[in-house]
Amino acid sequence: MEARAGHQPGTGGPPWDYLLDAWRELDVPEGWHAEIEAERIRLVPPSHAHHAAIAAEVQRCLYARLPDELGSYRTLSxxxxxxxxxxxxxxxxxxxELIAAADxxxxxxxxxxxxxxxxxITSKGNAREDRTKKxxxxxRAGVPMYLLIDRFDTRGAMVTxxxxxxxxxxxKHSDAVPFGKPLALPAPFDVTLPTDGFPV
Known part of the structure; x- marks a missing residue:
């Protein structure tokens, strides 16, 4: 579900601040969340139970070795x-500390x-966006590590x-394994992510 924010006079589309203000004011249904992409505010429906189970397993693994100064967060914009x-x-x-300092x-x-x-973690409706746009x-934002858990990869379920x-x-670099094979996450995590329990 998408909603295009109103265009501002004299611009090719709504400026970032306008979109962000509109995003802040949204009354999003429980379990849904809103994202901004290509000058649109897009509502994303609740995820499947398998999707949530994989996210919980990833967090469980991360917390086993996560340094005290880092946190693992769900539904964080x-x-x-x-x-x-x-x-x-x-x-x-x-x-x-950045989370604690948030207004x-x-x-x-x-x-x-x-x-x-x-x-x-891909869903049927967003797999392409996770593989390309995100x-x-x-x-480009400089996120050091992007973990893509693709349940719908044409080669079979994969973790990259x-x-x-x-x-x-x-x-510049990627490591991919099929579901069922472990994947090593480097420092500051220094943990091996088991994927044999990931539901498809």
Whole structure:
């Protein structure tokens, strides 16, 4: 479900601040969340139970070795303001002090460039966006690690860790494993993610 924010006079589309203000004012149905992409505010429906189970397993694994100064968060909005994009990843790892310092009276997204790891788990309706638009946005924002858990990859369910982001919107390195094989996450996590329990 998409809603285009009203265009502002004399512009090719609504400016970022206008979109962000509209996003803050949305009354989103429980379980849904809103994202900003391509000058539109898009409502994303609640995820499937398998989707939620995978996110919980990833968090469980991360917390086993997560440094005290970092936190793992669900439904945390992050923005790449220069790109005019705002997403709600399935899991975000970010310094805890930045979360604690957030203004409790405003609904503001966190800066994607502060994230150490972003995790997206594909659904049937958003797999392409996770593989392309979000991949490019996180790379351009400088997110050091992007973990894509693709339940609908044409090769079969796959988990890919992208590292070494480029300002051109690509990651220079990737490690991919099929569901069932473990995947090593480097420092500051230094943990092996088991995927054999991931439901498809």
């Amino acid at each position: 992050v923005h790449a303001a220069p790109l005019g994009k705002l997403y709600v990843p399935d899991v975000v790892v970010m310094p805890s 409790p009276d405003t609904l503001d997204p966190m800066d994607a460039s502060d994230a150490l790891l972003v995790v997206e 991949y490019r946005a996180y790379a 860790l992208f590292t070494e982001p480029s300002e051109h919107g690509t990651y």
